[in-house]
Amino acid sequence: MDSRSAIRRRVPSQARGRLKVECLLAAAGAEMARQGYAGATMCGIAGRAGAAVGSLYQFYPHKEAIAEVLRERYTTAAAPLWAQLRAAAPRLPAPALAARLVQLEFEIDRTCPGFAALLDAPRTEGSARRRSQFRRRIAAVLRAWRPRLGAPRALQHAAVIQQLLRGMLSLPAASRRAGWQDFEGILARYLEDRIGDLTT
Known part of the structure; x- marks a missing residue:
């Protein structure tokens, strides 16, 4: 640190x-x-x-202090979007859920300027906590989508999805815009193959 x-x-x-x-x-x-x-x-x-x-x-x-404030603000600002997705998740098929997850990250990046760029900022005391919070938000969506999914497994799947979404945001903006459907397809296949059979 x-x-x-x-x-x-x-x-x-x-x-x-x-x-x-x-x-x-x-x-x-x-x-x-x-x-x-x-x-x-x-x-x-x-x-x-x-x-x-x-x-x-x-x-x-210094710039790191600014980055820390922005990351905290953006984490808080994203909470309502995750809550909305969690509420909608039970009604969504896997492709639609994948699309909503990708679109949510794009929406955060659109409404929180510099969100994607901050992925390159140095880690701080709050970094691990924010990563864990992000992972828990994804896991909550997955468990709302498939209630039979246990908490430990949900967190494991969330970690994979977290890396995929972060990988998408780490690309240049033009590449993200050009390839968003590819990310949706990859994520949809993962949801269907690894979690989709856990119906209520």
Whole structure:
């Protein structure tokens, strides 16, 4: 773990400061989405926000600190989407569930700028917890889809699906758009072959 992730950042107490932080974070997400995590710089983020780079450093001592805040925000923002899919899962055939899983990741990436780029950010204290949370969300969908699926097996299948979805997001944006149907097909076959026979 990079010790830099433990450095505390300044938290604004006034509305004006909070608004500035929101602008900086929005700019950071947009800059990472455009340049990639490695290509995004503190100067680039500040410039996109129309702020002095010194202002950015007042709140975030380094890019890793910004990435950590964005990852936490995006994990929280995704929760309602996963809840909706879990509720819909019992009514879906395997191909439709596969499509919804892929589309959910695209929707998160669309509404959370820089989401895919953040996969390249260094691991921090919260990384393992977020990966586990993501895996549990997938497992909950699988168990809603096939209630006879036990929790340990659901987590094992979720780990495979997690890697597939993360692999999809790690591709360049153009490749993701061109190949999304291939990912849906691979995932649908996995669901049908490995879990689909566990009917209620």
